[in-house]
Structures are given as C-alpha cells and as structure tokens.
Amino acid sequence: MKYLCLICAETVMEQMPEADAEKHLEEYREFTDGIRKSGHFVGCNRLLPPAAATTIRVRNGKVSATDGPYAETKEQLGGYYVIEAKDIDEAIEVASRIPAAKIGCVEIRPIAEDSKTLSALGFVGLTTGDGTA
Amino acid sequence: MSSSNENAAERVRVTVDAIYRSDSRRVFATLVRLLGDFDLAEEALHDAFRAALEQWPQEGMPANPRAWLVSTGRFKAIDNLRRRARFVDLPPDAAERLGTDDSEGRDPADIGNGGASLMALAERVADGLGDPAAWDDESVEDDRLRLIFTCCHPALSPDAQVALTLREVCGLTTEEIARAFLTAPSTLAQRIVRAKAKIRDARIPYQVPTREDLPERLDAVLRVVYLVFNEGYSASLGGSLTRHDLSEEAIRLGRLLIELLPEPEAQGLLALMLLHESRRAARTSPGGELILLDEQDRALWNRDQIAQGLALVERALSSRRFGPYTLQAAIAAVHAEAPSAGETDWAQIVGLYNVLLRIEPSPVVELNRAVAVAMYDGPEAGLTLVDGILARGDLEDYHLAHAARADLCRRLERTAEARAAYERALSLTRQEPERRFLERRLNELLD
Known part of the structure; x- marks a missing residue:
C-alpha cells in the first residue's frame, strides 16, 4: 500500500527567516535519510508557495487558467502527477489532458529545484520527485 | 571643463532623456529576452542609460543608439552577475552541477541560490552575444509583443496583468498606476513584485502564444490595451485631461496586434481607439477646458483617424464574429459620421x-x-x-x-x-x- 502524505503549514519555507529555513531543511534531511534507510521512502518533493500556483479547468473543450491555488472550492484532492514541462504553457497543455480537468480542476504548482532543497531531500543529481535519482 | 564641453554634455543629456522616453521600454523588452529575468533587465536598462550619459559626451553618439543600449545593458548584466557570483558561497555540488547539467543554468529562478548558478547564467548570457537577432528592428518589435503576452498571461491575476503591462510595457510609474486604479501605491508595488515572482517561479514563457492559443490570449491583451488607452485619454493624474503618449502607445500596440492576428475584436478595439483619438483636438479648449461631444467643433476632428477607424469597424462588423469593442467602435462611428450633433x-x-x-x-x-x-x-x-x-x-x-x-x-x-x-x-x-x-x-x- 502506498500513501501520499500532504504537507500543510501556515508558514512556508520562503517566509521563514534564513536560519529557521536552514534548520527546517536540516530536519527534512534527517527525516528523509531515515525513511530511505527504513525502506518507507517512495518519493517526495518540496513545492514552491501557493503564490506560484496556477489552476486550470477544461469546460466545453476550452481551457481556462487562473492565478492561484484551488483551495477555496469544494473540490477534494484525489491524486497527483509529477510532470516535466519546459514552461507553464507546456504544463497547462499537459495538465488540461488530465481527465479530471473536465469535471474538477487541476492545480499546477512548480516543484522546488534549488540546490539546498535537492541536497536536503537526498537527491544527488538534479532529477526530482520519483525517488530514483 | 570648458563651457563648450558642458554644452555638449547638456546636449547629450537632452538626447538621452528623449531616447529614454521613446525607446527605453523597447530596450527593456529585448533585455528581458536576452537575460531571461525582469529584474535583471530593469537593472541592466538603467546601467545602460547611465553608461550612455557618461560615454556619449566623450565618444560621440553611436549610429544606432538602441542597439548600443541593448548591447551595453547585456554586458553590464554579465559583469554584475560575475561580480555577484564571486561573493556567494558555492554550494558543495556546484562544480558538479555546472559540469554535468546545463538546464539548471537556464533557470532564472535559481538566481541567488548560489554563485554557481549566477556564474552559469552569466556565461549563458555571454554565449548569446554574437546573436544578430539581439538588435534587428523586427526582433525588437517581436520582443515588445512577447513582453505584452507575458504580462497578460492568464496565469497572472487580471489585476496583476494590467499593473504589469502598464509598468513594464508602457513604463508608467507605480504611483501613476495606483492613481488610475484607486489603489495605494504600496499595494500596487507589491502586486507587481508578486507578478514578477510568479513569472519567474512558475516559468511563464517569454513568447508569443501559438496560433491555437492566440485568440484566447488576445482577449486578455485587448482588455489591457484598452485600459492603457483610457489612461492616456483621460489621465487620472495632474491637471491635463489627456496624456498623448499613452494613447499613442495603446494605438501602436493595437496596430501591432492587428498585424500579428487580424481578429475582428482587435480591429474593433483599434477602431474604437482611433475614433476616440480623432476628437482629441476638439475635446479641450485652448485654455484646457473640457468640451463635450455635442459642443465640439467637428472641423477639428482628425479626418484621417476617422477614415481609418470607419474602415476597421466595417471590416470587423462584416466578419460577424465581433464583440463589445467593435460595437463600441460602431457607436463612435455613428458620431463620427454625423455632420453635426443635431444630425446624429x-x-x-x-x-x-x-x-x-x-x-x-x-x-x-x-x-x-x-x-x-x-x-x-x-x-x-x-x-x-x-x-x-x-x-x-x-x-x-x-x-x-x-x-x-x-x-x-x-x-x-x-x-x-x-x-x-x-x-x-x-x-x-x-x-x-x-x-x-x-x-x-x-x-x-x-x-
């Protein structure tokens, strides 16, 4: 059985003082190392803040994109994809083909790929997200 | 310094001011493409104009000032990035990343995350130096269009689209935009900062949309262009009723859009702007007093703009795919065709x-x-x-x-x-x- 654990907090890393953010990352490094060793690890990523989110809907074959996360609606999180796209336009194009986009919506959020995050999560190279790096 | 030198310096200053007013946003648009980041481009733009003030009095005016400014701005940006890279501690894997992966260097979002990526960015920018597309006039016009479509991208909130276009494409100050939208300048400044962060973080591309996406993306652009026109037509700031440059700017953007995509609503919007603009001379008295439509001296209306406007309205209406801009233009056309207010x-x-x-x-x-x-x-x-x-x-x-x-x-x-x-x-x-x-x-x- 695989489980997705969604990380929610009032303050995201980008809003923390530098020292707190460093300390927080260090805790993630420790935790991630631990679950890699114990065999619980499948994959993980840090997301950029909701301000960088774009939410799309497809209605009558028309794609509409809006700024911001989906959170204010009644829609429930039902799954996720991690995709590779060269920019937001390509990401919107791919996400608009996710079947649920026709009935619900798909929030597109960039994944943090800065070196500090990658290092804390134990990705040696630059591949992220699928745990195979 | 002799007085003739001072005069020369003064003349150059006046010229640089004029070029700043007419061309700084074009230079900026090209710098955004070359540098891949709005803030870097803004900084490079100001460095380039500062260099012009220092160098042109001694070395004389370059043959193509705009190309000189773009090239100088780019060199200044490379210098800045290299200098900054030296002051940032390199992360442990920096050498490896620089050596093995070239996509990371392309990511402007990574600026500030380490000296390595700054250096990589500087090298990438330097690599493109021989690129002739950097300064030919056609690319520069395309850059303005890229800038417009990026500023009007649907992944940005509508408020942010307008603010960003007025700031980045038209060069309005934050204060002017805030007044136009009855918002506090600090709120507006923050809106622009957030929008630029989103462009960077979500990678909103710097490109003209594909033909398939263009009609939808154009709607957002038209809305913003019309707001810019209105800002020029009845300026919210100061004692003068109109600000010619902004209306002209909006009309110029309108013409450019029609070249790119002859959509009826783009024609309708251009017609609407031209028909309003045609009444400019009749709209205020020599003393600056407002004159309403029914009291205007119709001999002062610009017949050339009216003719262009009428032709565009007709073309847009005959498409049968017109929208609100075309209808408003059609209303303005009825006024334009009336010999007197009484005969409307x-x-x-x-x-x-x-x-x-x-x-x-x-x-x-x-x-x-x-x-x-x-x-x-x-x-x-x-x-x-x-x-x-x-x-x-x-x-x-x-x-x-x-x-x-x-x-x-x-x-x-x-x-x-x-x-x-x-x-x-x-x-x-x-x-x-x-x-x-x-x-x-x-x-x-x-x-």
Whole structure:
C-alpha cells in the first residue's frame, strides 16, 4: 500500500527567516535519510508557495487558467502527477489532458529545484520527485 | 571643463532623456529576452542609460543608439552577475552541477541560490552575444509583443496583468498606476513584485502564444490595451485631461496586434481607439477646458483617424464574429459620421447599445444607453433610466452617473436637483478639467 502524505503549514519555507529555513531543511534531511534507510521512502518533493500556483479547468473543450491555488472550492484532492514541462504553457497543455480537468480542476504548482532543497531531500543529481535519482 | 564641453554634455543629456522616453521600454523588452529575468533587465536598462550619459559626451553618439543600449545593458548584466557570483558561497555540488547539467543554468529562478548558478547564467548570457537577432528592428518589435503576452498571461491575476503591462510595457510609474486604479501605491508595488515572482517561479514563457492559443490570449491583451488607452485619454493624474503618449502607445500596440492576428475584436478595439483619438483636438479648449461631444467643433476632428477607424469597424462588423469593442467602435462611428450633433442618428446608437448590453451587460453601458435614450426620446425618459441605475446603488460613486443626472435635470429645468447632482459629481471626480467643467455648469445654474 502506498500513501501520499500532504504537507500543510501556515508558514512556508520562503517566509521563514534564513536560519529557521536552514534548520527546517536540516530536519527534512534527517527525516528523509531515515525513511530511505527504513525502506518507507517512495518519493517526495518540496513545492514552491501557493503564490506560484496556477489552476486550470477544461469546460466545453476550452481551457481556462487562473492565478492561484484551488483551495477555496469544494473540490477534494484525489491524486497527483509529477510532470516535466519546459514552461507553464507546456504544463497547462499537459495538465488540461488530465481527465479530471473536465469535471474538477487541476492545480499546477512548480516543484522546488534549488540546490539546498535537492541536497536536503537526498537527491544527488538534479532529477526530482520519483525517488530514483 | 570648458563651457563648450558642458554644452555638449547638456546636449547629450537632452538626447538621452528623449531616447529614454521613446525607446527605453523597447530596450527593456529585448533585455528581458536576452537575460531571461525582469529584474535583471530593469537593472541592466538603467546601467545602460547611465553608461550612455557618461560615454556619449566623450565618444560621440553611436549610429544606432538602441542597439548600443541593448548591447551595453547585456554586458553590464554579465559583469554584475560575475561580480555577484564571486561573493556567494558555492554550494558543495556546484562544480558538479555546472559540469554535468546545463538546464539548471537556464533557470532564472535559481538566481541567488548560489554563485554557481549566477556564474552559469552569466556565461549563458555571454554565449548569446554574437546573436544578430539581439538588435534587428523586427526582433525588437517581436520582443515588445512577447513582453505584452507575458504580462497578460492568464496565469497572472487580471489585476496583476494590467499593473504589469502598464509598468513594464508602457513604463508608467507605480504611483501613476495606483492613481488610475484607486489603489495605494504600496499595494500596487507589491502586486507587481508578486507578478514578477510568479513569472519567474512558475516559468511563464517569454513568447508569443501559438496560433491555437492566440485568440484566447488576445482577449486578455485587448482588455489591457484598452485600459492603457483610457489612461492616456483621460489621465487620472495632474491637471491635463489627456496624456498623448499613452494613447499613442495603446494605438501602436493595437496596430501591432492587428498585424500579428487580424481578429475582428482587435480591429474593433483599434477602431474604437482611433475614433476616440480623432476628437482629441476638439475635446479641450485652448485654455484646457473640457468640451463635450455635442459642443465640439467637428472641423477639428482628425479626418484621417476617422477614415481609418470607419474602415476597421466595417471590416470587423462584416466578419460577424465581433464583440463589445467593435460595437463600441460602431457607436463612435455613428458620431463620427454625423455632420453635426443635431444630425446624429440616435436611433442607431440606441440600437447598438441594446446589442452591447445583451452581450456585455454592465451598469456603465446601461448609463451610456440611458444618455442616448435621452437624446432620442427626450431627457425625461433618460432620467428615469439613470435614476433606476442609481437606485440600485451600482454607480453610486461614479462621478459620470451624477454628472449625467445633473445634465438631464438641467435640461428639464429641475434646477435644485441639477445643482445637487453636480455637487455630488464634483465631490467624486479626480480630474482637474472635469472638475472645472462641472464647476462651470454649476455656476451657470446659480446665476
């Protein structure tokens, strides 16, 4: 059985003082190392803040994109994809083909790929997200 | 320094100022493409103009100042990035990343995350130096279009699109934009900072959309262009009613859009702007007083702009795929074709407003329709409609709603009501010429 654990907090890393953010990352490094060793690890990523989110809907074959996360609606999180796209336009194009986009919506959020995050999560190279790096 | 040197320096300063006004946003648009980041480009732009002030008095004006500014801006940005890279601690894997992966270096979002990526970015920018597309005129125009589409990207909030376009494409100050939208300058500044962060973080591309996406993306652009035009047409700031450069800028953007995509609504919007612009000379007296449409000297209307506007409206209407801009242009066209105010075809104008109201219902359109009805059926009929709109509270704070009510009451000789409505309009207007106009009307009633 695989489980997705969604990380929610009032303050995201980008809003923390530098020292707190460093300390927080260090805790993630420790935790991630631990679950890699114990065999619980499948994959993980840090997301950029909701301000960088774009939410799309497809209605009558028309794609509409809006700024911001989906959170204010009644829609429930039902799954996720991690995709590779060269920019937001390509990401919107791919996400608009996710079947649920026709009935619900798909929030597109960039994944943090800065070196500090990658290092804390134990990705040696630059591949992220699928745990195979 | 001799006085002739001082004179030369002064002449250069005047020239640089003029180039800054006419070309700085074009230079900026190209720098964004070359540097891949709005803030870097803004910094490079200012460095380039500073260098021009220092070097041109000694070395003389370059043959192509715009190309010189782009090239200098790019070199300054490379220098800055290299210098900054030396002051940032390299992360442990920096060498490896630089050596093995080239995509990371492309990511402007990584700026500030380490000296390595700054250095990589500097090298990437330097690599493109021989690129002839950097400064030929056609690419530079394309860059402006790229900048417009990026600023009007649907992944940005509508407010942010407008603010960013006015700031980045038109070069308005944050203060001017804040005034135009009745927002605090700090709120607006933050809106722009957030929008730029989103462009960077979500990688909103710097490109003209594909043909498939273009019609939808164009709607957002047209909305923003029209707001820019209106900002120029009735400037919210200062004592002058109009700001020529902004309207011209919006019209120029409109023409560029039509070249790219001859969509009916883009034609309709350009027609609308040209037909409004054609009345500019007649719209204010030599003393700067506002003159309403029915009192304007129609001999002062710009016939050339009217002819262009009429041709565009006709083309847009014949497509049968037109929208609200084309309909508003058609209304302006009816005015433009009337030899005098008395000979205006009000029946046609009311008819066009009816269609407009159906496809885009809004209290402001309703108000305009009410004024047209007053011209066609008499002030009594118009006043009933205006009072209906005001009673709903939709336009309670809109000075033109009260000005319209005042005018209709005046024509019905309901002087006390007219006076109260003029006073209410006066308390709401922010434009000096409009204020003087309303005061004049108010004083006439007191005499």
